[in-house]
Amino acid sequence: GQNIDQPTEMTATEGAIVQINCTYQTSGFNGLFWYQQHAGEAPTFLSYNVLDGLEEKGRFSSFLSRSKGYSYLLLKELQMKDSASYLCAALNSNYQLIWGAGTKLIIKP
Amino acid sequence: IAGITQAPTSQILAAGRRMTLRCTQDMRHNAMYWYRQDLGLGLRLIHYSNTAGTTGKGEVPDGYSVSRANTDDFPLTLASAVPSQTSVYFCASSLLAGEAGELFFGEGSRLTVL
Numbered sequence: 001g002q003n004i005d006q007p008t009e010m011t012a013t014e015g016a017i018v019q020i021n022c023t024y025q026t027s028g029f030n031g032l033f034w035y036q037q038h039a040g041e042a043p044t045f046l047s048y049n050v051l052d053g054l055e056e057k058g059r060f061s062s063f064l065s066r067s068k069g070y071s072y073l074l075l076k077e078l079q080m081k082d083s084a085s086y087l088c089a090a091l092n093s094n095y096q097l098i099w100g101a102g103t104k105l106i107i108k109p
Numbered sequence: 110i111a112g113i114t115q116a117p118t119s120q121i122l123a124a125g126r127r128m129t130l131r132c133t134q135d136m137r138h139n140a141m142y143w144y145r146q147d148l149g150l151g152l153r154l155i156h157y158s159n160t161a162g163t164t165g166k167g168e169v170p171d172g173y174s175v176s177r178a179n180t181d182d183f184p185l186t187l188a189s190a191v192p193s194q195t196s197v198y199f200c201a202s203s204l205l206a207g208e209a210g211e212l213f214f215g216e217g218s219r220l221t222v223l
Contacts, residue, residue, distance in 0.1 A: 030209065089151070
């Protein structure tokens, strides 16, 4: 079957760094997306990786290892506004997105 | 402001009633989608449309229907609502067909079926 695994919840301190992991099993692979979703709001696009390696975008970075079926989202210099759910989604060979249930990130002062 | 507009934002309805969730985008995107989001589960695709005039079934299409008469509008209809359709529904669009590109989501429609 196809599935995405990511932790249900994580807690971190304001100003710190946090890494949210995601492992995937899909029928073929055409890329990995990360979305941010604040409570009661719509998901918004953060990143897309299709090649191995690290993509940096400001305070957020996303890493992909295709051979390991693994990705992570790295958030630096955490701010209170980063409290949200982070959704991992893998695109399979049929260009269908397989979504994880999301990781709820709680930032404490 | 460009983007996707969904209506209603929230609705409570009795089981057996018919309900249409509206979705309009002004980005001229080719593809549109309807997802449902339930606690503890990932987003699940209900129906999609890669271009005006065409629609397709997603992962959980039963009990739902869609139409795509033009580029901008993609309504979702529940012909006879059941309690298991209680969920938050998100409409989304993308420039690229399929789910290959960045998705732009509406603010969601919270539906409660009693």
